[in-house]
Amino acid sequence: MELEPLSVKTAAKWFKRIIWPQIKRRSRELLPKLRARSKRAKRVDVGDGKSKIIRRRLYLTDYYAEFRNAFLSLVRSSTTGTSKAKLQR
Amino acid sequence: MTKKQKKRHGSIRVPGGSSLAASQFVAAAFADIEHIASKSTAVRLKCRWNLHSQLADIISGLFRLASQKKNRVAARWATEELVSITVSCTNCLRQIATRKQPNTSERESAGAGLALVYARLGKYDSELTKRNPAYCKRKSALTKQRKDVVANTGLIATTVRDELNKACKYRAELLALRRLHIGTKWRVIPDTDDRTQREKPAGKARRWVPPLSVSKEYKVTHGTGATVS
Numbered sequence: 001m002e003l004e005p006l007s008v009k010t011a012a013k014w015f016k017r018i019i020w021p022q023i024k025r026r027s028r029e030l031l032p033k034l035r036a037r038s039k040r041a042k043r044v045d046v047g048d049g050k051s052k053i054i055r056r057r058l059y060l061t062d063y064y065a066e067f068r069n070a071f072l073s074l075v076r077s078s079t080t081g082t083s084k085a086k087l088q089r
Numbered sequence: 090m091t092k093k094q095k096k097r098h099g100s101i102r103v104p105g106g107s108s109l110a111a112s113q114f115v116a117a118a119f120a121d122i123e124h125i126a127s128k129s130t131a132v133r134l135k136c137r138w139n140l141h142s143q144l145a146d147i148i149s150g151l152f153r154l155a156s157q158k159k160n161r162v163a164a165r166w167a168t169e170e171l172v173s174i175t176v177s178c179t180n181c182l183r184q185i186a187t188r189k190q191p192n193t194s195e196r197e198s199a200g201a202g203l204a205l206v207y208a209r210l211g212k213y214d215s216e217l218t219k220r221n222p223a224y225c226k227r228k229s230a231l232t233k234q235r236k237d238v239v240a241n242t243g244l245i246a247t248t249v250r251d252e253l254n255k256a257c258k259y260r261a262e263l264l265a266l267r268r269l270h271i272g273t274k275w276r277v278i279p280d281t282d283d284r285t286q287r288e289k290p291a292g293k294a295r296r297w298v299p300p301l302s303v304s305k306e307y308k309v310t311h312g313t314g315a316t317v318s
Contacts, residue, residue, distance in 0.1 A: 006253075006257070014256070018256045019249065019252045019253060019256060022252045022255060022256065023248060023249075023252055026248070030244070030248060033244055034244065034245075037244065063245065066245050067245055067248070067249055070241070070243075070245045070246050070249045071249045071253065074246070074249060074250060074253065075253075
């Protein structure tokens with residue numbers, strides 16, 4: 001990949017090529033934490049007025065959009081806006 | 090204008106006693122300092138010193154009043170007075186410091202004073218944030234920081250921020266390496282150290298370290314057949 005500087009234009013590319021592989025490398029550490037905060041559950045009627053909660057198994061790719069949105073908003077807020085809203089690194 | 094109206098306009102009557110007429114003293118002192126032609130240097134210096142001591146006395150008195158625990162109302166009033174003095178002083182200094190004039194001594198001193206205030210507040214910022222919730226709340230409201238975007242403390246936001254910082258660091262390092270014309274292809278450099286040629290002792294030790302004292306029992310044979318003790 002060309003070493004383009006990070007900007008709003010190149011943020012999507014940066015995420016796809018650089019940030020996401022790095023996050024994937026940390027999946028063992030991150031997945032349990034992400035699963036713990038997940039609300040993806042479905043209540044199913046079993047019968048006799050009883051219900052059961054079914055949870056689907058989650059993978060890191062389920063959170064791809066959330067990570068991407070967070071990254072893009074971070075870049076947007078760090079490169080544009082007032083000086084007070086700049087990213088404090 | 091009637092007599093009553095004149096009285097009201099001139100001074101504010103406070104129930105409970107007469108004022109100390111401090112305003113007259115202050116006005117006279119300022120007039121003395123300002124008029125260079127009418128007053129001598131010694132008089133002007135004395136007036137300046139008097140005003141300075143009065144101001145210092147007022148501030149120290151307010152602080153004493155704000156620190157005491159007997160009269161809560163007075164303490165609150167004193168604190169509010171200190172706040173108003175600080176805010177107005179900072180505003181005045183800012184106006185002096187940002188004047189469109191070439192660098193004058195008053196502008197320089199105002200700038201230096203503001204820098205001092207900024208640095209001191211910055212030093213105690215974290216402590217104030219921890220201990221005083223009003224400071225924290227007011228500060229965030231005034232600076233209008235969008236915490237959800239800038240400093241979101243969620244897992245996803247922090248992860249993304251960490252990875253971005255890491256990526257930026259890697260990129261800077263890689264650019265520096267490219268500038269030095271160092272390629273990314275790694276090659277193995279043959280190790281010429283004697284230790285690799287020695288026989289490693291059996292065991293589960295990860296790293297083999299030679300014994301500190303080499304006795305006669307410990308002998309290492311080189312490829313040539315010579316024995317070294």
